[in-house]
Amino acid sequence: MKKKLFIKTYGCQMNVYDSDRMVDVLAPLGYEPTNTPEGADMVILNTCHIREKASEKVYSELGRLRVMQNDKAAEGGRMVLAVAGCVAQAEGAEIMMRAPHVDMVFGPQTYHQLPEMVTRAVRGAGGVLNTDFPTESKFDLLPEEGTRHHGPAAFLSVQEGCDKFCTFCVVPYTRGSEYSRPVAQVLAEARRMVAGGTVEITLLGQNVNAFHGEGPDGKAWGLGRLIRALAEIDGLQRIRYTTSHPRDMDDDLIDAHGSVPQLMPFLHLPVQSGSDRILAAMNRKHTSDDYRRLIDRLRARQPDLALSSDFITGFPGETDQDFADTLRLISDVGYAQAYSFKYSARPGTPAASMGDRQVEESVKDERLQAVQQLLNAQQVAFNQGLIGHTIGVLFDRVGKLEGQLLGRSPFMQSVHAVVPSHLMGRIVDVHINGAHANSLSGDAVGLPPVLPVTPAEAVA
Ligand code: SAH
Ligand code: SF4
Ligand code: F3S
Numbered sequence: 360m361k362k363k364l365f366i367k368t369y370g371c372q373m374n375v376y377d378s379d380r381m382v383d384v385l386a387p388l389g390y391e392p393t394n395t396p397e398g399a400d401m402v403i404l405n406t407c408h409i410r411e412k413a414s415e416k417v418y419s420e421l422g423r424l425r426v427m428q429n430d431k432a433a434e435g436g437r438m439v440l441a442v443a444g445c446v447a448q449a450e451g452a453e454i455m456m457r458a459p460h461v462d463m464v465f466g467p468q469t470y471h472q473l474p475e476m477v478t479r480a481v482r483g484a485g486g487v488l489n490t491d492f493p494t495e496s497k498f499d500l501l502p503e504e505g506t507r508h509h510g511p512a513a514f515l516s517v518q519e520g521c522d523k524f525c526t527f528c529v530v531p532y533t534r535g536s537e538y539s540r541p542v543a544q545v546l547a548e549a550r551r552m553v554a555g556g557t558v559e560i561t562l563l564g565q566n567v568n569a570f571h572g573e574g575p576d577g578k579a580w581g582l583g584r585l586i587r588a589l590a591e592i593d594g595l596q597r598i599r600y601t602t603s604h605p606r607d608m609d610d611d612l613i614d615a616h617g618s619v620p621q622l623m624p625f626l627h628l629p630v631q632s633g634s635d636r637i638l639a640a641m642n643r644k645h646t647s648d649d650y651r652r653l654i655d656r657l658r659a660r661q662p663d664l665a666l667s668s669d670f671i672t673g674f675p676g677e678t679d680q681d682f683a684d685t686l687r688l689i690s691d692v693g694y695a696q697a698y699s700f701k702y703s704a705r706p707g708t709p710a711a712s713m714g715d716r717q718v719e720e721s722v723k724d725e726r727l728q729a730v731q732q733l734l735n736a737q738q739v740a741f742n743q744g745l746i747g748h749t750i751g752v753l754f755d756r757v758g759k760l761e762g763q764l765l766g767r768s769p770f771m772q773s774v775h776a777v778v779p780s781h782l783m784g785r786i787v788d789v790h791i792n793g794a795h796a797n798s799l800s801g802d803a804v805g806l807p808p809v810l811p812v813t814p815a816e817a818v819a
Contacts, residue, residue: 362400364390370407401439406446410703445533451490465489471497511755511784518564526709539572559597568603583611617660629669633688634681665695665770673723675713695741742794752789773798
């Protein structure tokens with residue numbers, strides 16, 4: 360009999376990719392995904408440690424799951440409960456202690472060993488803790504063929520880990536050091552996705568533009584070269600990549616933005632702050648001018664490029680002047696969208712022990728609101744600027760309203776339109792006639808008119 364597997368995914372796209380791969384690893388053991396934890400035979404929380412709020416969620420969720428686990432046991436069943444991802448990596452032993460009903464705790468680099476962990480956990484000899492950084496790469500050991508359909512727009516992890524050690528960030532500790540997958544492996548996975556109907560691939564990595572995977576020629580290939588090779592795959596119509604570090608934007612990658620038509624004109628390039636003093640304290644290894652010049656070079660190659668970024672407000676020692684520099688940078692660059700966060704002190708990171716320089720919560724809040732106000736205004740202006748234009752939209756979801764499909768513009772905006780359902784998975788020209796804070800709406804162009812179905816035809 361098939362067993363039911365429920366995975367709840369927190370955090371970044373890399374966790375989304377990992378959760379999908381866990382489904383692949385567990386399929387041969389008879390586990391099938393389900394969309395509710397109730398009654399499931401296995402529940403995995405794939406967690407995120409990036410900010411305090413994200414981590415806290417795990418313990419409250421574990422409390423709720425305990426009740427379901429007991430219900431299942433009362434019926435004579437068993438719910439195997441697991442914590443995966445970055446909280447597992449950072450706080451594995453603590454989870455085992457605080458939540459002894461958890462059967463397995465494993466980090467982002469060991470889930471290819473799930474079959475063996477499940478066997479050990481089910482035998483019931485206490486919880487399994489697996490937070491090593493193994494010498495082998497999980498990518499070499501994961502099953503090749505996914506059992507699931509990837510969908511029209513899919514993620515493909517090509518790089519993992521980070522050696523940058525920004526002083527606020529846990530990622531180098533939770534994901535480990537930088538690793539790039541071999542080019543041939545990436546191309547093979549991309550070809551399988553495209554053969555299964557995927558038309559857009561987003562290459563993922565904590566520092567994806569630091570990619571330096573071994574090419575078929577035995578040399579290290581940069582991300583630009585990888586993108587050019589992917590662009591040769593018939594049927595792959597759109598390529599994106601995320602997340603990038605400003606220091607790793609090399610000439611070839613910048614050039615790809617102007618010369619590879621499949622590379623979408625949207626780039627998430629986090630800068631975090633506009634103050635050189637704060638950038639130095641963050642160990643970002645670039646100045647705000649370096650970033651500005653980089654944007655100029657990218658826009659020179661691709662004038663349509665829409666930009667996104669991440670910002671942190673209230674990093675230790677941030678003054679009003681530093682913060683004003685951030686607002687100025689945002690105004691100068693102009694973003695299509697961006698994320699902003701209050702600084703959250705993370706245990707074990709250097710910034711967390713910049714004790715006396717921590718910024719007051721109320722100041723962090725005020726600054727966050729100011730940043731968000733400016734970014735929202737830019738986003739609305741960017742969206743409105745598309746009214747009257749016709750853009751390609753890849754429809755990949757069903758909309759809320761009857762007959763509506765939701766898709767993505769080249770610039771990552773959600774676009775909704777009332778179109779025939781067979782356009783799901785296709786890129787369609789849409790004339791934009793509505794712009795909202797977080798989405799666009801429009802009408803498909805160049806389609807045959809939808810004929811009303813007569814009752815006789817409907818029956819036939
Ligand atoms: N590798 C990516 C970032 C991954 S984390 C990069 O270098 O850009 C995603 C975002 O979370 C970061 O860009 C940063 O803005 C935010 N972040 C990371 N640590 C944080 C912390 N301690 N407090 C607040 N925001 C943080
Ligand atoms: Fe974190 Fe910095 Fe690495 Fe990004 S580059 S993952 S922010 S340490
Ligand atoms: Fe979170 Fe880990 Fe991603 S900390 S943001 S899930 S790399």
